Amino acid sequence: MAVPAAASVRDANRYRPPTLTGLADLLDRQVRERPYARALVVTGERVHLSYRGLAALADDVAARLGRTGLGRGDAIGVICANTAEFVVALLGAARAGLVVAPLDPALPASQLSARLAALGARAVLVGPSVAGAPLPLPAWPLRVEVSRAGTASVALEPGAVPDVLGAAGELSDRDALVLFTAGTTERARMVPLTHTNVAAAVQGVCATYELGPGDATVAVMPFFHGHGLFAALLASLASGGCVLLPERGRFSAGTFWDDMRAVTATWFTAVPAIHEILLDRSEHEYPGPQAPPLKFVRSCSAPLNTATQRALERTFGAPLLSAYGMTESSHQAASEPLPERGALKQGSVGRPTGVEVRVVDRSGRACPVGVAGEVWVHGPTVARGYLADGDGTAYAFVDGWLRTGDLGVLDEEGYLSLTGRIKNLINRGGEKISPEHVEDILAGCPGVAEAAVFAVPDGVYGQRVGAAVVVREGESVGAAEILRYCRDRLAAFEVPERLEVVAALPHTGKGGLDRKAVQARYAP
Structure with a gap:
């Protein structure tokens, strides 16, 4: 029986999974x-x-x-x-x-x-x-x-x-x-x-x-x-x-x-x-x-x-x-x-x-x-x-x-949402804060290109929230404006208590934020 032309096109365009057993036969x-x-x-x-x-x-x-x-x-x-x-x-x-x-x-x-x-x-x-x-x-x-x-x-x-x-x-x-x-x-x-x-x-x-x-x-x-x-x-x-x-x-x-x-x-x-x-x-x-x-x-x-x-x-x-x-x-x-x-x-x-x-x-x-x-x-x-x-x-x-x-x-459909890294959590007087969540809010502020959030040692709370923020070229947004933006979108204990606008943030060889370098540079 002849195959309809439309079916032939669909078959030709159908995804074909690669066949391989490893690196040696990849090509x-x-x-x-x-x-x-x-x-x-x-x-x-x-x-x-x-x-x-x-x-x-x-x-x-x-x-x-x-x-x-x-x-x-x-x-x-x-x-x-x-x-x-x-x-x-x-x-x-x-x-x-x-x-x-x-x-x-x-x-x-x-x-x-x-x-x-x-x-x-x-x-x-x-x-x-x-x-x-x-x-x-x-x-x-x-x-x-x-x-x-x-x-x-x-x-x-x-x-x-x-x-x-x-x-x-x-x-x-x-x-x-x-x-x-x-x-x-x-x-x-x-x-x-x-x-x-x-x-x-x-x-x-x-x-x-x-x-x-x-x-x-x-x-x-x-x-x-x-x-x-x-x-x-x-x-x-x-x-x-x-x-x-x-x-x-x-x-x-x-x-x-x-x-x-x-x-x-x-x-x-x-x-x-x-x-x-x-x-x-x-x-x-x-x-x-x-x-x-x-x-x-x-x-x-x-x-x-x-x-x-x-x-x-x-x-x-x-x-x-x-x-x-x-x-x-x-x-x-x-x-x-x-x-x-x-x-x-x-x-x-x-x-x-x-x-x-x-x-x-x-x-x-x-x-x-x-x-x-x-x-x-x-x-x-x-x-x-x-x-x-x-x-x-x-x-x-x-x-x-x-x-x-x-x-x-x-969620109910099996979609995964990440909320942070266990080892990165900031403990502010018993409140566990995800730096990744705070960074996401900071990065949503108009004019902000990138943000890094880190723990600042504190004698009362154990740790407080600090942040370093990179502003997009040509933008004039300042620390006060960024913090106002955060207060409308974060719990009070999540809002950075120290925020510094910086020229650039350190990154690892694969392009991720280098958190150890951030902590060493901005937390003391």
Whole structure:
């Protein structure tokens, strides 16, 4: 029986979930079905690199690493910006059966060395901007040359590798990645993620946003954290889409919209701080009708206040979807759905995506709908624990459930709203105050770009509420006006008793607010 033309069109446009078992076969389907489709757009000249070309580079790196004495399940570091070298190093090492640990190239050499030693990495691949940094193990420069015609080659000369001690003894060839959880201000925890974790995480992101070969994005977030790695890079490649890697491998607000137009982007993902930057500059830089039509914009890794969310939607003409994730859950655990797939709820981070989420009280019992408690996550993306940290693992991982340390509420439709972090709560004379809630109110004040709320030590109440606020360029709002705005919207005990207008706030390497630095700078 003939299939009606309309049905054929629907079938052709139907979402197809990616098929993969982990990092090693991430490209395989696209190489089979669409070998000459663009996978990456690279260099300042925006050269296209096909799936076939990218796979060939990864196979070349895998073959070279296989001749070094590295064995399956051995750990190898990658220190590189968001360039072709990072992608080729990641996929090549995975195809060689190695466990890849991406590290922030902006970290001091001493911190890079400490993390590599703690892990027990046997070698490290370094990108162009990192070569020459003193490291305590073999560091092999990796270069990828891509011509204007799209032909590419690898320059890599690995040598012998030493036997080392470290947490890598807990790894096996079932593992794909080791990600570091913390910023530079505290000891980083090492999270091992298996190929099964990776496959489930990538499939979850692709399914949530129905990503496919027609989609493209610009890499805004760094690949050494889960946000940029899973949501932008791996999900795009697994689904047959395209990723533009900005010149020099770093986000630039000045070139962002040119990059978006160059790749005909259909979406992008970023932290709230970057969304704020784009919004502040939109009057002069957003190309309006010349901008590529976006299916959606995604925000994750920190709370996004609702005033900014709505302003972004008005400016960019696309729904802004808030998502929630963490390193221990291979990034995404919940997200607002595409508008045609469900409601968008103000202040929510959406519904679980491929995992179970529950909110529990201090005894571990599920809270009723609408009652706040700690958010726990369970499912195929959740890591087994931390490397070399038995106490941390025992506390955070309970019978397959991850205790996130986040406070939240589930509604009757399963949508999750976050109310803060347990460890961030301010105790003012017995009143527990969420700094994230106060920050959301402050950020809604006209003229305020960003806010940080922190505990100020107090001899009477134990702690009082302090705040540091960044005012948008060209605005003249002052502390008194901001506090009047707060008094109309907060309980009296939540209103900051110390408020300072500052030029900028400190952020971590992945773009979130650096609360330890804020506390040290403004609380004394």
